[in-house]
Amino acid sequence: MRLAELSEHSGVSTATIKYYLREGLLQPGRRTSATQAEYDERHLRRLRLVRALIQIGKLPVAAAREVIAATEDESLDHHMRLGAATWALPQGPAAMEEDAAHQAASEAVAALLDRLGWDAEVALAEFAPAYRTLLASVAALNRLGYPCDVEHLLPYGRLAAELAVSDLDMVQKQPTPEGQIEAAVALTVLYEPVLLSLRRLAHAEESARRFAAKRA
Amino acid sequence: MRLAELSEHSGVSTATIKYYLREGLLQPGRRTSATQAEYDERHLRRLRLVRALIQIGKLPVAAAREVIAATEDESLDHHMRLGAATWALPQGPAAMEEDAAHQAASEAVAALLDRLGWDAEVALAEFAPAYRTLLASVAALNRLGYPCDVEHLLPYGRLAAELAVSDLDMVQKQPTPEGQIEAAVALTVLYEPVLLSLRRLAHAEESARRFAAKRA
Incomplete structure (x- = not known):
């Protein structure tokens, strides 16, 4: 599908999708011409995840990028990828005092x-x-x-x-x-x-x- | 006890205690002279609560003051005071879209x-x-x-x-x-x-x- 269709199916504006592409939160589409690219189900799924992290989870863009990179690290087994991705999620403060x-x-x-x-x-x-x-x-x-x-x-x-x-x-x-x-x-x-x-x-x-x- | 003892027993510095007094988070002590006041167990308990809200819960001072005011509202029965106090605690975003x-x-x-x-x-x-x-x-x-x-x-x-x-x-x-x-x-x-x-x-x-x- 084209960018406009990706926007329609995901409910995310084309401006926001372009922003996610520039920030590396959404993988690039498959180039079909100098000005056009094709997107598919994987882009839709990723958009859903990015919205969950940024709009609902209120993650900063850099933290969301780290979580997404962890979901993609194919050097890890399934359990470790699950762990790496959720470890990258921000947690409450955890300053340690040794008392x-x-x-x-x-x-x-x-x-x-x-x-x-x-x-x-x-x-x-x-x-x-x-x-x-x-x-x-x-x-x-x-x-x-x-x-x-x-x-x-x-x-x-x-x-x-x-x-x-x-x-x-x-x-x-x-x-x-x-x-x-x-x-x-x-x-x-x-x-x-x-x-x-x-x-x-x-x-x-x-x-x-x-x-x-x-x-x- | 004096302010210095309240600080010692609570582990909260005298400067911070004075700040909590000015901000209305801690009830005033009983004046014993122009420059001195007596504090008691209720002040210790309140300091513990204020630290829980501000240092651990990361509540802004205004929100902490609202929670504390609710714990003190004697016009409510016990259940309603419990409710009022925890209602005043901040929650996640809850913007409503009617879709x-x-x-x-x-x-x-x-x-x-x-x-x-x-x-x-x-x-x-x-x-x-x-x-x-x-x-x-x-x-x-x-x-x-x-x-x-x-x-x-x-x-x-x-x-x-x-x-x-x-x-x-x-x-x-x-x-x-x-x-x-x-x-x-x-x-x-x-x-x-x-x-x-x-x-x-x-x-x-x-x-x-x-x-x-x-x-x-």
């Missing part, structure tokens, strides 16, 4: 992984951004004196494991390896606000059950 | 609440920020063509409900109503990065189980 709270957090997280039966070596290499974010968040809770030992973390970990099964089921419904990697990245970003908003709504519901004055 | 994707999202979310048995009237008044965020996120998934019907949302909703029970148990361990409201706000903010990072780690673990090349 007693950090030490307690390391121990709590190690105990948590053990109780969950997760493979610390592969899934949780210490340099994984999510691992660092988790450690920093638990240390922050410790520093502020809020409960965050393994018993408090376990329900979160168990539920995360259940979500991962349902998320990976969604990913595996994509027929191609490339589609699976794109879906993994997009669903990681797009389901985060779904999860956080549902948790807040569940708080409201549970709080109403426990505390609300009786209603007519 | 087919939005319509489909409204229907999916209504079906979800019904299946979960949540009280739409109380917990999910349409103006609740979390409800708007959820609707906007589901609509965004629809627009991008990713699966987000009630069957996909249900595992998230069920797990959110389980988390809410464990979160509210933590909140209820605080002995006073004020302590409960402060804990509800702080734990809402502080456990969000814990939850998101555990979900990403669980993805890595589940992906390794399904896709990784066999290891020695």
Whole structure:
């Protein structure tokens, strides 16, 4: 299809598509003349991913480019490409302070992984951004004196494991390896606000059950 | 205790405490002379909350002030104060576009609440920020063509409900109503990065189980 048709099918304006092409977020089409190029389903899929990252995930262009490059790195096996692509997604701040709270957090997280039966070596290499974010968040809770030992973390970990099964089921419904990697990245970003908003709504519901004055 | 002792016990510098006092984030101490004031446990607790909101939650000062004002509004019952305080927490963008994707999202979310048995009237008044965020996120998934019907949302909703029970148990361990409201706000903010990072780690673990090349 031509650029105009790609715009029509994707709902992305031609100006924005040209911008994504210049920024290397969208792979070039197949040149058919000096001024025209052909685009196909792979361009449509990529546009969908770029919109998920930039418009919904609010990633800066440079970060989106890094995520997309990771989805394309064919030197990695499927699991590693999934990992590389989601590792490139921005995380919360994870500055490390080496204090007693950090030490307690390391121990709590190690105990948590053990109780969950997760493979610390592969899934949780210490340099994984999510691992660092988790450690920093638990240390922050410790520093502020809020409960965050393994018993408090376990329900979160168990539920995360259940979500991962349902998320990976969604990913595996994509027929191609490339589609699976794109879906993994997009669903990681797009389901985060779904999860956080549902948790807040569940708080409201549970709080109403426990505390609300009786209603007519 | 004096300002210097409040600083020592809280780990917050006297300059920062004075800034919080000027900004109305910390209630004034009890004046004991023209230049001195006494502070107590309530000031320590408030400082802990302010640090959770500003240093960890990265709330702007104005937003933190709004959250704190809501925790103090004695015209509300306990459930409503909990709600008001967490409603004031910032949420993701929730701009509404009234299109087919939005319509489909409204229907999916209504079906979800019904299946979960949540009280739409109380917990999910349409103006609740979390409800708007959820609707906007589901609509965004629809627009991008990713699966987000009630069957996909249900595992998230069920797990959110389980988390809410464990979160509210933590909140209820605080002995006073004020302590409960402060804990509800702080734990809402502080456990969000814990939850998101555990979900990403669980993805890595589940992906390794399904896709990784066999290891020695």
